[in-house]
Amino acid sequence: MSAQLVVRKSEDRGHANHGWFDTHQTFSFASNYQGFGSLKIINEDIVQPTTGFGTHRHREFEIFTYIISGELQHKDSMGNVEILKADDVQFTSAGTGITHSEYNVHPTLPVHLLQIWVKPDNPNLKPRYQTMTFSESSKTNNLVHIISPVEDHDNSTIGINTDFHMYASLLEPGHKVIHIVQGSKKPRRVYIHIANTGGKLSVNENTMLQQGDGVFVTEVKQGDEVVFESIGDKIAEFAVFDLA
Template identity: 35%
Template structure:
Protein backbone atom coordinates (compact mmCIF):
# COMPACT_ATOMS: atom_id res chain seq x y z
CA UNK A 1 0.00 0.00 0.00
CA UNK A 2 1.14 3.51 -0.86
CA UNK A 3 -0.29 6.69 0.62
CA UNK A 4 -0.14 10.46 0.20
CA UNK A 5 -1.32 12.68 3.05
CA UNK A 6 -2.92 16.08 2.41
CA UNK A 7 -3.47 17.99 5.68
CA UNK A 8 -6.28 20.56 5.65
CA UNK A 9 -3.94 23.36 6.70
CA UNK A 10 -1.74 22.78 3.66
CA UNK A 11 -4.51 23.32 1.11
CA UNK A 12 -4.51 26.34 -1.18
CA UNK A 13 -6.78 29.23 -0.23
CA UNK A 14 -8.59 32.06 -1.98
CA UNK A 15 -10.75 34.64 -0.20
CA UNK A 16 -12.47 37.22 -2.40
CA UNK A 17 -15.13 38.20 0.10
CA UNK A 18 -18.22 36.44 -1.21
CA UNK A 19 -16.20 33.25 -1.90
CA UNK A 20 -13.89 31.52 0.52
CA UNK A 21 -12.31 28.55 -1.20
CA UNK A 22 -9.94 25.79 -0.14
CA UNK A 23 -8.16 23.81 -2.85
CA UNK A 24 -6.93 20.24 -2.34
CA UNK A 25 -5.26 20.43 -5.78
CA UNK A 26 -3.86 23.19 -7.96
CA UNK A 27 -6.70 25.41 -9.09
CA UNK A 28 -7.14 29.05 -10.17
CA UNK A 29 -4.67 31.22 -8.23
CA UNK A 30 -3.21 28.23 -6.36
CA UNK A 31 -0.50 26.15 -8.02
CA UNK A 32 1.51 23.44 -6.33
CA UNK A 33 3.39 21.09 -8.69
CA UNK A 34 3.16 18.34 -6.05
CA UNK A 35 -0.63 18.65 -5.87
CA UNK A 36 -1.97 18.69 -9.41
CA UNK A 37 -4.14 15.57 -9.23
CA UNK A 38 -4.56 12.18 -7.58
CA UNK A 39 -5.00 9.75 -10.42
CA UNK A 40 -8.07 10.85 -12.37
CA UNK A 41 -9.17 13.16 -9.54
CA UNK A 42 -8.29 16.67 -10.69
CA UNK A 43 -10.17 19.07 -8.37
CA UNK A 44 -11.61 18.99 -4.87
CA UNK A 45 -12.66 22.50 -3.85
CA UNK A 46 -14.20 23.19 -0.44
CA UNK A 47 -16.20 26.40 -1.01
CA UNK A 48 -18.17 28.78 1.17
CA UNK A 49 -20.42 30.97 -1.00
CA UNK A 50 -21.82 34.21 0.45
CA UNK A 51 -25.49 35.09 0.67
CA UNK A 52 -27.03 35.74 -2.75
CA UNK A 53 -23.67 35.32 -4.50
CA UNK A 54 -22.20 32.78 -6.86
CA UNK A 55 -20.47 31.85 -10.08
CA UNK A 56 -21.91 33.49 -13.20
CA UNK A 57 -22.28 31.63 -16.49
CA UNK A 58 -19.00 29.99 -17.45
CA UNK A 59 -17.98 27.15 -19.78
CA UNK A 60 -16.57 23.67 -19.18
CA UNK A 61 -15.63 20.85 -21.51
CA UNK A 62 -14.26 17.31 -21.15
CA UNK A 63 -14.53 17.14 -17.39
CA UNK A 64 -16.76 15.11 -15.04
CA UNK A 65 -18.09 17.51 -12.38
CA UNK A 66 -19.76 16.63 -9.08
CA UNK A 67 -21.28 19.02 -6.52
CA UNK A 68 -22.06 17.96 -2.96
CA UNK A 69 -23.76 20.61 -0.80
CA UNK A 70 -22.86 20.44 2.89
CA UNK A 71 -24.87 23.41 4.19
CA UNK A 72 -27.41 25.78 2.66
CA UNK A 73 -28.22 25.38 -1.04
CA UNK A 74 -26.80 25.98 -4.53
CA UNK A 75 -28.94 26.92 -7.52
CA UNK A 76 -27.78 25.45 -10.83
CA UNK A 77 -28.65 26.58 -14.38
CA UNK A 78 -27.04 25.35 -17.58
CA UNK A 79 -27.11 25.57 -21.36
CA UNK A 80 -28.80 22.15 -21.58
CA UNK A 81 -31.91 23.69 -20.03
CA UNK A 82 -31.46 22.24 -16.55
CA UNK A 83 -32.38 24.34 -13.54
CA UNK A 84 -32.57 23.19 -9.95
CA UNK A 85 -31.63 23.60 -6.31
CA UNK A 86 -28.99 21.36 -4.77
CA UNK A 87 -29.42 20.84 -1.01
CA UNK A 88 -27.73 18.72 1.67
CA UNK A 89 -28.32 15.08 0.85
CA UNK A 90 -28.29 15.81 -2.88
CA UNK A 91 -25.48 14.92 -5.25
CA UNK A 92 -25.26 16.60 -8.64
CA UNK A 93 -23.23 15.27 -11.56
CA UNK A 94 -22.47 16.86 -14.91
CA UNK A 95 -20.52 15.50 -17.85
CA UNK A 96 -19.24 18.59 -19.62
CA UNK A 97 -18.26 16.57 -22.70
CA UNK A 98 -18.18 18.64 -25.88
CA UNK A 99 -19.04 21.76 -23.91
CA UNK A 100 -21.58 23.21 -21.49
CA UNK A 101 -22.19 26.61 -19.93
CA UNK A 102 -23.57 26.81 -16.39
CA UNK A 103 -23.97 29.06 -13.37
CA UNK A 104 -24.08 28.30 -9.64
CA UNK A 105 -25.54 30.66 -7.04
CA UNK A 106 -26.45 30.65 -3.38
CA UNK A 107 -30.19 31.44 -3.51
CA UNK A 108 -30.38 32.43 0.16
CA UNK A 109 -30.11 36.08 1.17
CA UNK A 110 -29.50 35.18 4.82
CA UNK A 111 -27.23 32.11 4.97
CA UNK A 112 -23.96 31.14 3.30
CA UNK A 113 -23.73 27.89 1.33
CA UNK A 114 -20.99 25.34 1.80
CA UNK A 115 -20.27 22.87 -0.99
CA UNK A 116 -17.66 20.52 -2.38
CA UNK A 117 -16.95 20.74 -6.10
CA UNK A 118 -15.10 17.76 -7.50
CA UNK A 119 -13.69 17.27 -10.98
CA UNK A 120 -12.62 13.94 -12.48
CA UNK A 121 -10.92 13.47 -15.84
CA UNK A 122 -13.28 11.75 -18.32
CA UNK A 123 -12.83 8.21 -19.58
CA UNK A 124 -14.03 9.16 -23.07
CA UNK A 125 -13.61 12.67 -24.45
CA UNK A 126 -16.16 14.75 -26.37
CA UNK A 127 -19.29 12.90 -25.28
CA UNK A 128 -22.73 14.51 -25.34
CA UNK A 129 -23.06 16.76 -22.26
CA UNK A 130 -25.36 15.38 -19.58
CA UNK A 131 -26.71 16.32 -16.14
CA UNK A 132 -28.23 14.36 -13.28
CA UNK A 133 -29.08 14.85 -9.61
CA UNK A 134 -30.19 12.50 -6.85
CA UNK A 135 -30.95 12.69 -3.14
CA UNK A 136 -29.46 9.99 -0.92
CA UNK A 137 -30.86 11.01 2.48
CA UNK A 138 -33.29 8.10 2.81
CA UNK A 139 -30.79 5.39 1.83
CA UNK A 140 -27.93 6.49 4.07
CA UNK A 141 -27.36 4.02 6.93
CA UNK A 142 -25.38 5.04 10.02
CA UNK A 143 -21.95 3.35 10.25
CA UNK A 144 -22.01 2.24 6.62
CA UNK A 145 -20.77 3.71 3.36
CA UNK A 146 -23.40 4.46 0.72
CA UNK A 147 -22.36 4.38 -2.94
CA UNK A 148 -23.56 7.58 -4.60
CA UNK A 149 -21.71 7.43 -7.93
CA UNK A 150 -20.80 4.21 -9.71
CA UNK A 151 -19.19 3.33 -13.06
CA UNK A 152 -22.12 0.96 -13.65
CA UNK A 153 -25.39 2.65 -14.61
CA UNK A 154 -28.09 1.95 -12.04
CA UNK A 155 -31.31 3.45 -10.70
CA UNK A 156 -29.74 3.45 -7.23
CA UNK A 157 -26.68 5.55 -8.04
CA UNK A 158 -25.50 8.34 -10.29
CA UNK A 159 -23.06 7.74 -13.14
CA UNK A 160 -20.00 9.56 -14.44
CA UNK A 161 -18.01 9.03 -17.62
CA UNK A 162 -15.15 7.38 -15.74
CA UNK A 163 -14.43 4.22 -13.73
CA UNK A 164 -15.00 6.12 -10.50
CA UNK A 165 -16.98 5.36 -7.36
CA UNK A 166 -18.03 7.99 -4.80
CA UNK A 167 -19.10 6.73 -1.38
CA UNK A 168 -20.10 8.64 1.74
CA UNK A 169 -20.94 7.67 5.28
CA UNK A 170 -21.57 8.96 8.78
CA UNK A 171 -20.04 6.98 11.62
CA UNK A 172 -20.13 6.86 15.40
CA UNK A 173 -16.95 6.98 17.42
CA UNK A 174 -15.16 3.67 17.90
CA UNK A 175 -16.04 2.15 14.52
CA UNK A 176 -13.69 -0.01 12.44
CA UNK A 177 -14.69 0.05 8.77
CA UNK A 178 -13.06 -2.00 6.02
CA UNK A 179 -13.24 -0.60 2.49
CA UNK A 180 -12.57 -2.78 -0.58
CA UNK A 181 -11.56 -1.12 -3.84
CA UNK A 182 -14.48 -1.50 -6.24
CA UNK A 183 -12.52 -1.34 -9.53
CA UNK A 184 -9.21 -3.21 -9.74
CA UNK A 185 -6.22 -0.90 -9.99
CA UNK A 186 -8.07 2.15 -8.66
CA UNK A 187 -6.83 4.29 -5.81
CA UNK A 188 -9.02 5.96 -3.20
CA UNK A 189 -8.92 9.56 -2.00
CA UNK A 190 -10.47 9.75 1.46
CA UNK A 191 -11.68 13.20 2.56
CA UNK A 192 -12.76 13.68 6.17
CA UNK A 193 -15.68 16.11 6.05
CA UNK A 194 -16.11 15.98 9.82
CA UNK A 195 -14.45 14.01 12.56
CA UNK A 196 -11.24 12.34 13.66
CA UNK A 197 -10.10 9.06 12.12
CA UNK A 198 -7.08 6.81 11.54
CA UNK A 199 -6.28 5.39 8.10
CA UNK A 200 -3.16 3.39 7.18
CA UNK A 201 -1.37 4.54 10.32
CA UNK A 202 -2.18 8.21 9.70
CA UNK A 203 -4.33 10.37 11.96
CA UNK A 204 -6.77 12.59 10.08
CA UNK A 205 -8.96 15.39 11.39
CA UNK A 206 -11.67 17.58 9.84
CA UNK A 207 -10.97 18.34 6.15
CA UNK A 208 -7.74 16.30 6.09
CA UNK A 209 -7.39 13.83 3.21
CA UNK A 210 -5.30 10.82 2.31
CA UNK A 211 -4.80 9.07 -1.02
CA UNK A 212 -4.40 5.30 -0.83
CA UNK A 213 -3.28 3.17 -3.78
CA UNK A 214 -1.51 -0.05 -4.78
CA UNK A 215 -3.85 -1.95 -2.47
CA UNK A 216 -7.13 -3.85 -2.67
CA UNK A 217 -8.47 -2.65 0.67
CA UNK A 218 -7.85 -0.45 3.68
CA UNK A 219 -9.33 0.13 7.13
CA UNK A 220 -10.78 3.28 8.70
CA UNK A 221 -10.96 3.66 12.47
CA UNK A 222 -13.13 6.47 13.84
CA UNK A 223 -12.14 8.26 17.04
CA UNK A 224 -15.17 10.57 17.07
CA UNK A 225 -18.42 11.04 15.19
CA UNK A 226 -17.24 11.34 11.59
CA UNK A 227 -18.51 12.03 8.09
CA UNK A 228 -16.27 10.61 5.37
CA UNK A 229 -16.19 10.86 1.57
CA UNK A 230 -14.28 8.31 -0.52
CA UNK A 231 -13.52 9.10 -4.16
CA UNK A 232 -12.21 6.02 -5.97
CA UNK A 233 -10.44 6.77 -9.27
CA UNK A 234 -8.12 5.17 -11.82
CA UNK A 235 -4.47 5.95 -11.14
CA UNK A 236 -3.23 7.69 -14.28
Protein backbone atom coordinates in the same frame (compact mmCIF):
# COMPACT_ATOMS: atom_id res chain seq x y z
CA MET B 1 2.26 -5.56 -1.03
CA SER B 2 0.61 -3.52 1.71
CA ALA B 3 -1.15 -0.22 1.06
CA GLN B 4 0.92 2.95 1.12
CA LEU B 5 -0.73 5.97 2.78
CA VAL B 6 0.46 9.57 2.47
CA VAL B 7 -1.47 12.30 4.30
CA ARG B 8 -2.22 15.67 2.69
CA LYS B 9 -2.80 18.08 5.55
CA SER B 10 -5.62 20.61 5.40
CA GLU B 11 -3.21 23.54 5.63
CA ASP B 12 -1.30 22.29 2.57
CA ARG B 13 -4.30 22.89 0.32
CA GLY B 14 -4.57 26.01 -1.78
CA HIS B 15 -6.73 28.59 0.00
CA ALA B 16 -8.41 31.84 -0.95
CA ASN B 17 -11.00 33.83 1.00
CA HIS B 18 -12.79 36.49 -1.02
CA GLY B 19 -15.30 37.30 1.72
CA TRP B 20 -18.34 36.06 -0.17
CA PHE B 21 -16.46 32.90 -1.22
CA ASP B 22 -14.03 30.83 0.88
CA THR B 23 -12.32 27.97 -0.97
CA HIS B 24 -9.83 25.25 -0.03
CA GLN B 25 -8.43 23.40 -3.05
CA THR B 26 -6.84 19.98 -2.57
CA PHE B 27 -5.24 19.67 -6.01
CA SER B 28 -5.98 22.68 -8.18
CA PHE B 29 -4.95 26.19 -7.37
CA ALA B 30 -4.50 28.98 -9.93
CA SER B 31 -5.76 26.57 -12.65
CA ASN B 32 -3.15 23.88 -11.95
CA TYR B 33 -4.97 20.59 -12.65
CA GLN B 34 -2.35 17.98 -11.73
CA GLY B 35 -4.64 15.92 -9.54
CA PHE B 36 -4.40 12.23 -8.70
CA GLY B 37 -4.99 10.09 -11.79
CA SER B 38 -8.33 11.05 -13.35
CA LEU B 39 -9.31 12.92 -10.14
CA LYS B 40 -8.31 16.50 -10.96
CA ILE B 41 -10.14 18.74 -8.47
CA ILE B 42 -11.55 18.54 -4.95
CA ASN B 43 -12.60 22.01 -3.83
CA GLU B 44 -14.24 22.51 -0.45
CA ASP B 45 -16.16 25.78 -0.68
CA ILE B 46 -18.35 28.01 1.45
CA VAL B 47 -20.48 30.52 -0.47
CA GLN B 48 -22.20 33.28 1.50
CA PRO B 49 -25.94 34.10 1.17
CA THR B 50 -27.19 35.86 -2.00
CA THR B 51 -23.84 35.45 -3.78
CA GLY B 52 -22.39 33.03 -6.30
CA PHE B 53 -20.89 32.39 -9.70
CA GLY B 54 -22.34 33.96 -12.85
CA THR B 55 -22.70 32.04 -16.10
CA HIS B 56 -19.43 30.38 -17.12
CA ARG B 57 -18.36 27.59 -19.46
CA HIS B 58 -16.98 24.07 -18.94
CA ARG B 59 -16.05 21.22 -21.28
CA GLU B 60 -14.36 17.81 -21.20
CA PHE B 61 -14.83 17.22 -17.45
CA GLU B 62 -17.20 15.20 -15.28
CA ILE B 63 -18.20 17.73 -12.61
CA PHE B 64 -20.17 16.90 -9.47
CA THR B 65 -21.22 18.90 -6.44
CA TYR B 66 -21.79 17.30 -3.02
CA ILE B 67 -23.83 19.55 -0.72
CA ILE B 68 -22.75 19.36 2.93
CA SER B 69 -25.12 22.05 4.24
CA GLY B 70 -27.17 24.94 2.91
CA GLU B 71 -28.64 25.44 -0.57
CA LEU B 72 -27.20 26.11 -4.03
CA GLN B 73 -29.16 27.11 -7.13
CA HIS B 74 -27.91 25.58 -10.39
CA LYS B 75 -28.89 26.82 -13.87
CA ASP B 76 -27.38 25.56 -17.12
CA SER B 77 -27.56 25.75 -20.92
CA MET B 78 -29.34 22.36 -21.05
CA GLY B 79 -32.36 24.01 -19.42
CA ASN B 80 -31.87 22.62 -15.93
CA VAL B 81 -32.83 24.86 -13.00
CA GLU B 82 -32.63 23.34 -9.53
CA ILE B 83 -32.00 24.27 -5.90
CA LEU B 84 -29.66 21.70 -4.38
CA LYS B 85 -29.81 20.97 -0.65
CA ALA B 86 -27.89 18.94 1.92
CA ASP B 87 -27.54 15.27 0.86
CA ASP B 88 -27.93 16.15 -2.85
CA VAL B 89 -25.25 15.26 -5.38
CA GLN B 90 -25.50 17.10 -8.70
CA PHE B 91 -23.58 15.65 -11.65
CA THR B 92 -22.77 17.30 -14.98
CA SER B 93 -20.94 15.58 -17.79
CA ALA B 94 -19.72 18.76 -19.51
CA GLY B 95 -18.65 16.89 -22.64
CA THR B 96 -18.50 19.08 -25.75
CA GLY B 97 -19.42 22.11 -23.65
CA ILE B 98 -22.03 23.62 -21.34
CA THR B 99 -22.55 26.90 -19.53
CA HIS B 100 -23.96 27.16 -16.03
CA SER B 101 -24.32 29.42 -13.02
CA GLU B 102 -24.26 28.57 -9.31
CA TYR B 103 -25.78 30.84 -6.67
CA ASN B 104 -26.57 30.64 -2.99
CA VAL B 105 -30.04 32.16 -3.14
CA HIS B 106 -30.77 31.64 0.56
CA PRO B 107 -31.22 35.02 2.33
CA THR B 108 -29.28 34.16 5.50
CA LEU B 109 -27.44 30.81 5.40
CA PRO B 110 -24.12 29.97 3.70
CA VAL B 111 -23.77 26.84 1.57
CA HIS B 112 -20.94 24.39 2.27
CA LEU B 113 -20.04 22.01 -0.54
CA LEU B 114 -17.47 19.81 -2.21
CA GLN B 115 -16.96 20.25 -5.94
CA ILE B 116 -15.13 17.44 -7.71
CA TRP B 117 -13.81 17.28 -11.27
CA VAL B 118 -12.85 14.04 -13.01
CA LYS B 119 -11.34 13.62 -16.49
CA PRO B 120 -13.43 11.20 -18.62
CA ASP B 121 -11.84 8.46 -20.73
CA ASN B 122 -13.21 9.84 -24.01
CA PRO B 123 -13.50 13.40 -25.38
CA ASN B 124 -16.50 14.93 -27.16
CA LEU B 125 -19.17 13.30 -24.99
CA LYS B 126 -22.74 14.52 -25.16
CA PRO B 127 -23.44 16.79 -22.15
CA ARG B 128 -25.59 15.18 -19.44
CA TYR B 129 -27.12 16.29 -16.14
CA GLN B 130 -28.34 14.26 -13.16
CA THR B 131 -29.12 14.86 -9.50
CA MET B 132 -29.59 12.21 -6.82
CA THR B 133 -30.26 12.47 -3.09
CA PHE B 134 -28.39 10.28 -0.61
CA SER B 135 -30.09 10.70 2.75
CA GLU B 136 -28.33 11.48 6.00
CA SER B 137 -29.77 8.29 7.49
CA SER B 138 -28.37 6.15 4.66
CA LYS B 139 -24.86 7.62 5.14
CA THR B 140 -24.85 7.39 8.95
CA ASN B 141 -22.39 4.67 10.00
CA ASN B 142 -22.44 3.37 6.44
CA LEU B 143 -20.37 3.93 3.30
CA VAL B 144 -22.83 4.83 0.55
CA HIS B 145 -21.94 4.24 -3.09
CA ILE B 146 -22.65 7.49 -4.96
CA ILE B 147 -20.83 7.37 -8.31
CA SER B 148 -19.77 4.38 -10.43
CA PRO B 149 -18.66 3.72 -14.04
CA VAL B 150 -21.49 3.99 -16.58
CA GLU B 151 -20.99 0.44 -17.84
CA ASP B 152 -21.84 -1.18 -14.52
CA HIS B 153 -23.86 1.33 -12.51
CA ASP B 154 -27.53 0.88 -11.62
CA ASN B 155 -30.26 3.24 -10.45
CA SER B 156 -28.69 3.47 -6.99
CA THR B 157 -25.65 5.43 -8.24
CA ILE B 158 -24.74 8.15 -10.73
CA GLY B 159 -22.85 6.91 -13.81
CA ILE B 160 -19.49 8.45 -14.76
CA ASN B 161 -17.52 8.03 -17.99
CA THR B 162 -14.36 6.49 -16.52
CA ASP B 163 -13.20 3.82 -14.07
CA PHE B 164 -14.06 5.82 -10.93
CA HIS B 165 -16.14 5.28 -7.81
CA MET B 166 -17.18 7.70 -5.06
CA TYR B 167 -18.56 6.84 -1.62
CA ALA B 168 -19.61 9.03 1.32
CA SER B 169 -20.20 8.47 5.03
CA LEU B 170 -21.33 10.21 8.21
CA LEU B 171 -19.48 8.19 10.83
CA GLU B 172 -20.46 8.64 14.45
CA PRO B 173 -17.78 8.59 17.18
CA GLY B 174 -16.49 5.08 17.85
CA HIS B 175 -18.02 3.55 14.70
CA LYS B 176 -16.16 1.82 11.87
CA VAL B 177 -16.81 1.20 8.17
CA ILE B 178 -14.78 -0.74 5.60
CA HIS B 179 -14.23 0.12 1.94
CA ILE B 180 -13.54 -2.76 -0.45
CA VAL B 181 -11.34 -1.55 -3.31
CA GLN B 182 -13.23 -1.76 -6.63
CA GLY B 183 -12.27 -2.28 -10.28
CA SER B 184 -10.25 -4.93 -12.07
CA LYS B 185 -7.72 -2.56 -13.67
CA LYS B 186 -4.36 -2.48 -11.90
CA PRO B 187 -2.95 -0.66 -10.10
CA ARG B 188 -5.77 0.94 -8.11
CA ARG B 189 -5.57 4.10 -6.05
CA VAL B 190 -7.83 5.64 -3.42
CA TYR B 191 -8.15 9.18 -2.10
CA ILE B 192 -10.02 10.05 1.11
CA HIS B 193 -11.18 13.55 2.05
CA ILE B 194 -12.65 14.48 5.45
CA ALA B 195 -14.86 17.57 5.38
CA ASN B 196 -14.37 20.69 7.51
CA THR B 197 -17.14 19.74 9.91
CA GLY B 198 -15.13 18.92 13.03
CA GLY B 199 -14.72 15.17 12.79
CA LYS B 200 -11.58 13.04 13.14
CA LEU B 201 -10.86 9.76 11.36
CA SER B 202 -8.37 6.92 11.50
CA VAL B 203 -7.53 5.05 8.30
CA ASN B 204 -6.21 1.50 8.61
CA GLU B 205 -5.74 2.16 12.35
CA ASN B 206 -2.42 4.06 12.15
CA THR B 207 -3.15 7.07 9.90
CA MET B 208 -5.06 9.90 11.59
CA LEU B 209 -7.01 12.61 9.77
CA GLN B 210 -8.51 15.82 11.09
CA GLN B 211 -11.07 18.00 9.34
CA GLY B 212 -9.88 19.16 5.92
CA ASP B 213 -7.17 16.49 5.67
CA GLY B 214 -6.90 13.93 2.93
CA VAL B 215 -4.85 10.81 2.31
CA PHE B 216 -3.43 9.23 -0.85
CA VAL B 217 -3.68 5.43 -0.79
CA THR B 218 -1.60 3.51 -3.33
CA GLU B 219 -0.32 -0.06 -3.79
CA VAL B 220 -3.83 -1.47 -3.53
CA LYS B 221 -5.81 -3.82 -5.76
CA GLN B 222 -9.38 -5.00 -6.21
CA GLY B 223 -10.68 -6.62 -3.03
CA ASP B 224 -8.28 -4.93 -0.61
CA GLU B 225 -9.84 -3.36 2.48
CA VAL B 226 -9.49 0.20 3.77
CA VAL B 227 -10.81 0.56 7.33
CA PHE B 228 -12.19 3.83 8.75
CA GLU B 229 -12.98 4.67 12.38
CA SER B 230 -14.41 7.91 13.75
CA ILE B 231 -12.08 8.83 16.61
CA GLY B 232 -13.23 12.32 17.60
CA ASP B 233 -16.23 13.55 19.54
CA LYS B 234 -18.10 14.72 16.42
CA ILE B 235 -19.44 12.96 13.35
CA ALA B 236 -16.76 12.49 10.68
CA GLU B 237 -18.17 13.32 7.24
CA PHE B 238 -15.87 12.02 4.53
CA ALA B 239 -15.71 10.96 0.89
CA VAL B 240 -13.80 8.06 -0.67
CA PHE B 241 -12.63 8.16 -4.30
CA ASP B 242 -11.57 4.80 -5.80
CA LEU B 243 -9.99 4.94 -9.26
CA ALA B 244 -7.68 3.23 -11.74
